[in-house]
Amino acid sequence: MATATHLCGIKTPIYFSKSNRLSQSLCSPARLSFESLTELCGAIRIPAQSRGRGLKVVCDARKNDVMVQTESKIQGLEGSTNKLSCVMKFGGSSVASADRMKEVAELILSFPEENPVIVLSAMGKTTNKLILAGEKAASCVSDASEIDELSFVKELHHRAVDELGLDRSIITDHLENLERLLNGISALKELTPRSRDYLVSFGECMSTRIFAAYLNEIGVKARQYDAFDIGFITTDDFNNADILEETYSAVANRLYGDWISDPAIPIVTGFLGKGLRTCAVTTLGRGGSDLTATTIGKGLGLREIQVWKDVDGVLTCDPNIYTGAEPVPYLTFDEAAELAYFGAQVLHPQSMRPAREGDIPVRVKNSYNRNAPGTLITKSRDMSKAILTSIVLKRNVTMLDIVSTRMLGQFGFLAKVFSTFEDLGISVDVVATSEVSISLTLDPSKLWSRELIQQELDNVVEELEKIAKVKLLQHRSIISLIGNVQRSSLILEKVFQVFRKNGVNVQMISQGASKVNISLIVNDNESEKCVRALHEAFFESDLADLVYENGRLPNKC
Ligand SMILES: Nc1ncnc2c1ncn2[C@@H]1O[C@H](COP(=O)(O)OP(=O)(O)O)[C@@H](O)[C@H]1O
Numbered sequence: 001m002a003t004a005t006h007l008c009g010i011k012t013p014i015y016f017s018k019s020n021r022l023s024q025s026l027c028s029p030a031r032l033s034f035e036s037l038t039e040l041c042g043a044i045r046i047p048a049q050s051r052g053r054g055l056k057v058v059c060d061a062r063k064n065d066v067m068v069q070t071e072s073k074i075q076g077l078e079g080s081t082n083k084l085s086c087v088m089k090f091g092g093s094s095v096a097s098a099d100r101m102k103e104v105a106e107l108i109l110s111f112p113e114e115n116p117v118i119v120l121s122a123m124g125k126t127t128n129k130l131i132l133a134g135e136k137a138a139s140c141v142s143d144a145s146e147i148d149e150l151s152f153v154k155e156l157h158h159r160a161v162d163e164l165g166l167d168r169s170i171i172t173d174h175l176e177n178l179e180r181l182l183n184g185i186s187a188l189k190e191l192t193p194r195s196r197d198y199l200v201s202f203g204e205c206m207s208t209r210i211f212a213a214y215l216n217e218i219g220v221k222a223r224q225y226d227a228f229d230i231g232f233i234t235t236d237d238f239n240n241a242d243i244l245e246e247t248y249s250a251v252a253n254r255l256y257g258d259w260i261s262d263p264a265i266p267i268v269t270g271f272l273g274k275g276l277r278t279c280a281v282t283t284l285g286r287g288g289s290d291l292t293a294t295t296i297g298k299g300l301g302l303r304e305i306q307v308w309k310d311v312d313g314v315l316t317c318d319p320n321i322y323t324g325a326e327p328v329p330y331l332t333f334d335e336a337a338e339l340a341y342f343g344a345q346v347l348h349p350q351s352m353r354p355a356r357e358g359d360i361p362v363r364v365k366n367s368y369n370r371n372a373p374g375t376l377i378t379k380s381r382d383m384s385k386a387i388l389t390s391i392v393l394k395r396n397v398t399m400l401d402i403v404s405t406r407m408l409g410q411f412g413f414l415a416k417v418f419s420t421f422e423d424l425g426i427s428v429d430v431v432a433t434s435e436v437s438i439s440l441t442l443d444p445s446k447l448w449s450r451e452l453i454q455q456e457l458d459n460v461v462e463e464l465e466k467i468a469k470v471k472l473l474q475h476r477s478i479i480s481l482i483g484n485v486q487r488s489s490l491i492l493e494k495v496f497q498v499f500r501k502n503g504v505n506v507q508m509i510s511q512g513a514s515k516v517n518i519s520l521i522v523n524d525n526e527s528e529k530c531v532r533a534l535h536e537a538f539f540e541s542d543l544a545d546l547v548y549e550n551g552r553l554p555n556k557c
């Protein structure tokens with residue numbers, strides 16, 4: 001036993017089969033012959049009935065422990081019927097470097113009982129760098145090789161490949177095509193939404209190739225997939241495409257088909273799809289890999305969807321605004337969706353939809369602190385004692401006060417206002433109405449470019465001024481209180497106490513029909529102060545005892 005533990009070093013499975021020879025190293029999962037096993041690890045007691053069959057040995061140096069499983073337990077990887085069990089999505093922060101990729105590989109292998117589908121985002125800040133590179137190419141740069149962001153992306157990926165001991169050829173074609181694309185953009189001096197999607201897709205295409213190659217290198221069979229090649233069919237809304245229904249069965253057929261004929265851990269690009277009509281690469285909106293993960297979870301009917309981030313789960317507020325933010329142990333799909341929609345960067349706004357439809361639990365975990373329990377998101381939870389779950393801030397929001405100048409009646413007036421937004425393709429976030437007036441906030445999050453927002457605003461005002469007086473109020477923030485709206489009196493009583501104490505006036509208030517959200521509009525320059533004060537009042541005072549009555553999540557993954 002000591003021999004095997006010593007040889008393996010970390011908790012990681014080693015696969016044995018009758019015929020394979022001893023592989024290069026025992027520091028990682030390896031396939032060994034039965035003879036080699038007995039020779040090397042003489043101290044391991046191998047069950048007599050296992051002799052001559054495939055064996056899997058899991059060694060845990062920290063526990064000085066070895067576990068032997070026979071072939072029937074490892075059918076999934078040894079060519080038979082074990083089902084894919086869960087999806088594990090790792091965001092850019094989790095795979096930002098070679099070291100991080102090694103840790104993620106170790107993390108995946110520390111769940112030897114799982115047969116996961118892995119979804120990866122681009123390494124670190126690659127997506128931002130690629131967008132900047134595209135914008136530079138479309139402006140003044142004449143030769144892509146002069147673009148710093150391209151050099152950064154090349155350097156980052158080459159370093160990762162070198163440090164993981166892989167061959168640079170696995171990403172050579174992609175880096176060459178990327179440079180060619182940037183030169184094309186530079187020649188045209190135009191970066192369209194379609195070319196931007198193709199441009200950023202290089203990030204996920206490279207991170208997944210590197211990670212799959214690394215797993216194969218350490219003896220864990222993995223297979224890389226580009227989502228746009230395996231059935232992720234989307235609308236043709238470049239930069240913010242929606243997944244279409246046919247995706248679920250197409251992806252399930254492809255991943256299960258391959259798994260059954262030749263089992264290997266699937267490593268899938270997050271964020272990407274293929275437009276139904278154009279057949280061009282599309283993206284699912286910033287942070288869209290979460291949606292890739294939940295789509296796979298629903299399509300394959302998996303047991304659980306895990307999204308691994310750099311925080312201990314969904315927190316009581318954005319930790320960049322208040323460092324005292326605490327993990328939220330349980331959420332419902334509705335709460336999580338509302339929280340994401342109203343600006344919590346931690347989850348993609350559409351990502352809860354497939355999970356809710358498939359009723360598949362989503363666990364938000366920290367890849368830097370894997371023992372933290374994280375947040376478990378399910379269809380329902382005990383709300384009887386819940387008050388407030390999380391505070392979300394959406395900054396730089398535009399608010400419109402629209403007062404009817406014609407006697408259209410409330411129905412006609414509202415219909416006209418909303419048809420204007422529909423015609424212009426603009427989403428509305430928060431709404432409050434009276435007989436002849438309406439106040440609402442516009443949702444800028446779908447747009448990647450600031451100029452477009454101004455142009456669209458001008459169009460909105462021009463259209464609405466045909467039927468109403470319009471006041472455009474910019475630099476506002478929406479503070480969304482996600483919680484139990486059944487207890488809104490208690491929540492609002494506290495909110496107004498806090499606001500009065502801080503001299504802040506609420507400019508609009510709306511209680512969402514979802515029953516989990518109250519939204520308040522304040523000036524941008526007062527909003528962070530409000531979030532901190534509200535956090536203190538709800539989570540760090542006597543009320544906190546009530547807020548936390550639901551208890552903590554047990555430390556279990
Ligand atoms: N309520 C919140 N809970 C947790 N994280 C939040 C919240 N609001 C904002 N964040 C930010 O979201 C980040 C995680 O989301 P994201 O960067 O998309 O993760 P990843 O790239 O790993 O998928 C955190 O680092 C944190 O700064």
Ligand SMILES: N[C@@H](CC(=O)OP(=O)(O)O)C(=O)O
Nearest residue numbers: 091092121127286287288289
């Ligand atoms: N790389 C894409 C998609 C994504 O989901 O990233 P992350 O998981 O790092 O938020 C983005 O930056 O938007």
